[in-house]
Amino acid sequence: MQHSKSLDLFNKAKQLIPGGVNSPVRACNSVGGQPVFIERGDKSRLFDVDGNDYIDYVMSWGPLVLGHRPPEVIQALMQALETGTSFGAPTHLETQLAELVTQTVPSVEMVRMVNSGTEATMSAVRLARGFTGRNIIIKFDGCYHGHADTLLVAAGSGVATLNIPGSPGVPQTVTQNTLSLPYNDIEGFKQVMAQQGDQVAGVILEPVAGNMGMVRPREGFLETLRKETQKYGAVLIFDEVMTGFRVAKNSAQGLFNITPDLTCFGKIIGGGLPVGAYGGKKEIMSQIAPTGPVYQAGTLSGNPLAMAAGIATLTALQKDGVYDTLETRTSDLMNGFKAAADEAGIPFQSGHVGSMAGFFFTDRKVVDFQDAKTSDLDRFAAFYRGMLAKGIYLAPSQFEACFVSLAHTKKDIDDTIAAAKAVMAEI
Numbered sequence: 001m002q003h004s005k006s007l008d009l010f011n012k013a014k015q016l017i018p019g020g021v022n023s024p025v026r027a028c029n030s031v032g033g034q035p036v037f038i039e040r041g042d043k044s045r046l047f048d049v050d051g052n053d054y055i056d057y058v059m060s061w062g063p064l065v066l067g068h069r070p071p072e073v074i075q076a077l078m079q080a081l082e083t084g085t086s087f088g089a090p091t092h093l094e095t096q097l098a099e100l101v102t103q104t105v106p107s108v109e110m111v112r113m114v115n116s117g118t119e120a121t122m123s124a125v126r127l128a129r130g131f132t133g134r135n136i137i138i139k140f141d142g143c144y145h146g147h148a149d150t151l152l153v154a155a156g157s158g159v160a161t162l163n164i165p166g167s168p169g170v171p172q173t174v175t176q177n178t179l180s181l182p183y184n185d186i187e188g189f190k191q192v193m194a195q196q197g198d199q200v201a202g203v204i205l206e207p208v209a210g211n212m213g214m215v216r217p218r219e220g221f222l223e224t225l226r227k228e229t230q231k232y233g234a235v236l237i238f239d240e241v242m243t244g245f246r247v248a249k250n251s252a253q254g255l256f257n258i259t260p261d262l263t264c265f266g267k268i269i270g271g272g273l274p275v276g277a278y279g280g281k282k283e284i285m286s287q288i289a290p291t292g293p294v295y296q297a298g299t300l301s302g303n304p305l306a307m308a309a310g311i312a313t314l315t316a317l318q319k320d321g322v323y324d325t326l327e328t329r330t331s332d333l334m335n336g337f338k339a340a341a342d343e344a345g346i347p348f349q350s351g352h353v354g355s356m357a358g359f360f361f362t363d364r365k366v367v368d369f370q371d372a373k374t375s376d377l378d379r380f381a382a383f384y385r386g387m388l389a390k391g392i393y394l395a396p397s398q399f400e401a402c403f404v405s406l407a408h409t410k411k412d413i414d415d416t417i418a419a420a421k422a423v424m425a426e427i
């Protein structure tokens, strides 16, 4: 497989853009490669500038649950384009998307649109603090909530990939009110609440973690968070930027039957355009300007193109059987990987929740970030490179999730498993 055009474009990009990329993990540093430059996508496939094509399991890091260029989204975008690209004034599209979100995820009584997941979590944290009049935010090691200063503590995703403990540029005064605890540690969390619960403004987490690789919540973990936050009057924030409309129709909170106070969305809610959102109880959401004193705004928030793509995507996801199909494909894929690893005698852990999946090269059961870090990163890198050479595009980091879309066919999954078998035998 030839990558000379990609390499040329990457070298040019590196002169003008830090690392040649606009988001760090894309540089593929941790897997010892260089990025392929994409020309176009179609259904489950990516096509690069050198004429190679790949079955894509990154799907723009999650948003493309319908695949690349789904006809209903393209059509909605064309129609929106006819009327203009941005007005900075209300349109009915914003209410339509809000209605779809509130009907699908009942804990969300009111919702505010923003432009990214980062903005959603940053705003939700501000709102939790404004609403409670308290300062402390509890998060969990290996969860990634975007790159807002307050939340860049023991973070997952690119921060974990690049092995950065925090980030220069974030003053200690900004993070001194952020506590990061081990994911899935029920007793540890209860202890901290017993000591400082009455000063805690909010607890934020990924209800299924996807930014330290994929890690499920342990039985009782989410329930404990709900009970304890209620007891101490803290706001429970589910960061469903990745899990929202991904792990189930009504998101992780529906799947696990837990009602958070606030929820953050991103990725799928924008159907491939830049959208984030945060919402929840009316009582809390009414504290946002202009109805309340907590300030938050956005020039392009509620952008008509982005709303149109979001509406088309969430509408398609209302159809019966959609999530069963996603579940079956993803389960087949992970079972195939596991069988391939077993056959090759390679220590391997894999799992999935809906169409969000992950795997680690370790014999340890992975329930938190410490466990995730026991994965053999060299072996992951070799697997990644081997799969890419066979036309399978996986996330270029151990600490990311794997996404299946409705455009992935049974044959795509079978071909991917066959590739995994061949690669596992060599690494």
Ligand SMILES: *Cc1c(COP(=O)(O)O)cnc(C)c1O
Pocket (backbone or CB within 6 Å): 115, 116, 117, 118, 119, 121, 144, 145, 146, 147, 206, 210, 211, 239, 240, 241, 242, 243, 266, 267, 276
């Ligand atoms: C991707 C992600 C974010 C950040 O969203 P951006 O749109 O990249 O700012 C926040 N939280 C979670 C759980 C994510 O997966």
